[in-house]
Amino acid sequence: MDWTLFLIFLAACGGSAATGAMFQPGQWYDALAKPSWNPPNWVFPVTWTVLYLCIANAGARVAQEDGNAYAMGFFAVQIAFNTLWTPVFFGLHRMKAAMVVIICLWLAVAATTIAFWQLNLIAGILFIPYLVWVSIAAALNFEVWRLNRHTPIVT
Known part of the structure; x- marks a missing residue:
């Protein structure tokens, strides 16, 4: 493992994670109707x-592989959509727009998982929990939107 590369990818993940610190769920989200299977905060x-530790590890592994151009491109797209979702959902309170973002995120994570899997088996495996979690998050985003679609947008 190249620890410098890992730290670079971890910094990218940290940038995405920072949106979670800046746009926290708060009272708006607490007041929304949620499905019974909504995880605790x-x-x-x-x-x-x-x-994020798995994502950074996977990215650092694939960055060292020959022929990684598409995989790195997909990585860039998924981290961009990952970063975008939180401000759209929690910052702007745009649940339907966030659904579009999370669908794009899911597609980018799926493409990254496949591309990583082809170049480095461990990197591909490290992305599977992320794909599962984004699937759950997309279902949760949809259900929260569906249950609250008539709630006025409060910014």
Whole structure:
């Protein structure tokens, strides 16, 4: 493992994670109707910490592989959509727009997972929990939007 590369990718993940610190769920989210399977609030930072460590590890592994151009391109797209979702959902309170963002995120994570898998098996495996979590998050985004679609947008 090239620790410098790992730290570079971890910094990219940190930039994305910073949006979670800047745009926290707060009272607006607490007041929304949520499905019965909504995870408790403490699950989100714990899960994202583990995922960001896996994402950075996977990125550092693939960055060293020959023929990694598309994989790195997909990585850039997924981290961009990852960074965008939180301000759209929690900052702007645009649940429907956030659904579009998370669909793009899911597609980018799926493409990154496949590209990583082809170049480095461990990197591909490290992205699977991320794909699972984004799938759960997309379902949660949809359900929260569906349950609250008539709620006025408060910014």
